[in-house]
Amino acid sequence: MAAAELSPLLVDPTRLSIVSLLAATEWAEFGLVRESVGMSDSALSKQVTTLSKPGYIEVRKGYVGKRPRTWLSLSDTGRSALQAHIAALHQIVEQARQTGQARRVDTDEPAT
Amino acid sequence: MASQPTPQEAAEALRNIDQRAEQARGSLRNAPRWLDWLAGAVIFLYCTSIDFFPGSAVWRSWIFAALAVGYAIALRTRRGSALLGQSARIHRQAVSPRFVLIARLTLAAVVAASVVAVALLGSAHTSMYVPYLSTILGAVLATALIGFGTRLRAGLATLAGSGHRMGGLPDGRS
Numbered sequence: 001m002a003a004a005e006l007s008p009l010l011v012d013p014t015r016l017s018i019v020s021l022l023a024a025t026e027w028a029e030f031g032l033v034r035e036s037v038g039m040s041d042s043a044l045s046k047q048v049t050t051l052s053k054p055g056y057i058e059v060r061k062g063y064v065g066k067r068p069r070t071w072l073s074l075s076d077t078g079r080s081a082l083q084a085h086i087a088a089l090h091q092i093v094e095q096a097r098q099t100g101q102a103r104r105v106d107t108d109e110p111a112t
Numbered sequence: 113m114a115s116q117p118t119p120q121e122a123a124e125a126l127r128n129i130d131q132r133a134e135q136a137r138g139s140l141r142n143a144p145r146w147l148d149w150l151a152g153a154v155i156f157l158y159c160t161s162i163d164f165f166p167g168s169a170v171w172r173s174w175i176f177a178a179l180a181v182g183y184a185i186a187l188r189t190r191r192g193s194a195l196l197g198q199s200a201r202i203h204r205q206a207v208s209p210r211f212v213l214i215a216r217l218t219l220a221a222v223v224a225a226s227v228v229a230v231a232l233l234g235s236a237h238t239s240m241y242v243p244y245l246s247t248i249l250g251a252v253l254a255t256a257l258i259g260f261g262t263r264l265r266a267g268l269a270t271l272a273g274s275g276h277r278m279g280g281l282p283d284g285r286s
Contacts, residue, residue, distance in 0.1 A: 011115060013128065020129040023278060024136035024206035027190055029199035036135045064194040071190050086129065086279060089122040096119030 004087035009054065014039070015047055019056060019082050022074040027060075030070035048072065056081060129279035133206050140269040141262070144197035148261030152254035154179060159250025208276035 010016045017037050022028060034044050051057040056078030060071045074082070117125060158176050161168060186192030193201060204212075242248075257264075 006116070008115065011117065013125065016125055017128060017132055020132035020278070021136050023129075024133040024203055025139075026201040026203050028136065028139070028201075029194065032139055032199040036132070036139075060190065062191065064191050069190075069194055082129075086126065089117070089126050089279075092117060092122040093119055093126065096122075 003084055004091045005084040006088040007081045007085045009051065009056065010081065010085045015051060016085075018044070018047055018051065019074060019078060022057065022072055023079060023082050025073070027071045027073040030072060033072055051078070054081075126279035130277045133278040134273055136200060137202060137206060137269050137273045139198070139200045140202065140272070141266045142197065142199065143261075143265060145262070147197060148258050151261075152258040155257065156250040156254035159246045159253070162246035163244050164247075202272070206276070206278060207272045208274055210276075211272045211274065214271070 010019060014037065018033060021033055021036055030041075030044070030048075034041060037044065039047070048057055048059060052059060054077070055075055058073045058075050060073070062069055062071070154176075158172065161172050165172070183196075186196055187198065187201070193199070
């Protein structure tokens with residue numbers, strides 16, 4: 001299990017969506033990610049640039065026939081950051097559950 | 113969302129992670145229809161050639177093996193996948209271990225059943241002779257592949273993710 005640590009970049013739901021989608025793939029075409037996340041080309045490019053800077057996402061460009069293609073993939077750094085982020089999210093949910101249970105127990109105890 | 117998510121936001125984020133993994137697996141469904149037709153034609157021609165060119169067993173097997181290996185290799189490369197209409201390659205972490213086990217067991221069962229069938233048919237060849245059996249089998253397989261290819265892929269994509277959550281909220285609730 002990865003150490004629980006929230007990644008400030010992945011707190012943003014859009015970036016989390018992109019990284020989660022790429023986590024389930026070895027690579028994905030830019031077009032697939034754009035359609036899945038429901039963004040415009042320019043908005044996705046901007047987010048990809050943001051995620052590429054710390055090395056979360058790797059970008060490869062090439063041609064298939066005469067058509068240019070861009071493939072995105074999650075790097076090992078990105079995968080580790082996502083695992084740590086998921087672990088931290090679990091901690092938050094679990095803590096809230098435990099607090100909720102403790103409160104219920106306190107309320108259920110009869111007054112002396 | 114603030115820098116420290118609330119429990120509701122955290123639960124929502126975990127659900128989002130699972131949904132995106134499901135979406136990625138769903139890309140398996142997007143293979144083009146021409147690929148089903150091509151695969152159906154190749155299987156039909158292979159089976160038909162068994163009946164009509166019985167002396168071509170060696171080169172027929174080599175051609176079929178080369179096509180199968182070429183297809184498998186192409187799917188592992190970005191350009192090959194793009195040519196075959198696949199815009200993503202699913203990561204093994206996104207596939208349910210139960211699905212991998214079932215797929216391996218099914219493959220082993222098919223191989224075992226084929227060996228038994230060949231042995232049985234070989235020993236009782238004269239009494240169980242069916243004319244153009246390979247052609248009939250090829251036609252059935254090709255029709256099934258062309259007719260149900262899309263549904264088959266959709267079923268496989270669903271099975272591949274069944275009970276497997278990358279986000280890991282077991283019941284999907286916070």
